[in-house]
Amino acid sequence: MDRNSLVKTLQSEGNLKYSFTGNEIEALRHWMTIETPKQAEILINKGDPADSLLFILSGLAQSLDEDRQVGLHAKGDFAGDSFFRQKHP
Numbered sequence: 001m002d003r004n005s006l007v008k009t010l011q012s013e014g015n016l017k018y019s020f021t022g023n024e025i026e027a028l029r030h031w032m033t034i035e036t037p038k039q040a041e042i043l044i045n046k047g048d049p050a051d052s053l054l055f056i057l058s059g060l061a062q063s064l065d066e067d068r069q070v071g072l073h074a075k076g077d078f079a080g081d082s083f084f085r086q087k088h089p
Contacts, residue, residue: 001057003029009057014076016055044080053080 001009007029011022034057037043043054046065054061055078063071063079073079 001034003032003034006032006034006055006057009076010055012076014055014078016076016078050080053078 007026010016010025010028016025043061044052056073056075058075061073061077061079062069063073071079
């Protein structure tokens with residue numbers, strides 16, 4: 001997926017479209033990088049400084065507290081302050 005496709009996905013799917021206009025999402029393009037984590041890879045550890053925002057573009061990601069699932073995130077969702085593990089690539 002390239003940045004253009006990413007912007008279109010964020011403008012049409014998930015919760016971001018309810019908080020930002022299409023133009024505001026477009027403006028984020030310059031700060032975006034696209035990474036594909038491995039299955040079960042830890043993306044953010046609980047308590048780490050929130051210096052990035054993650055957008056789920058495919059598959060599912062879990063928010064875990066210890067071994068207990070406290071959230072499940074799908075395409076179009078975003079997060080940046082919780083513990084995540086890639087559930088499905």
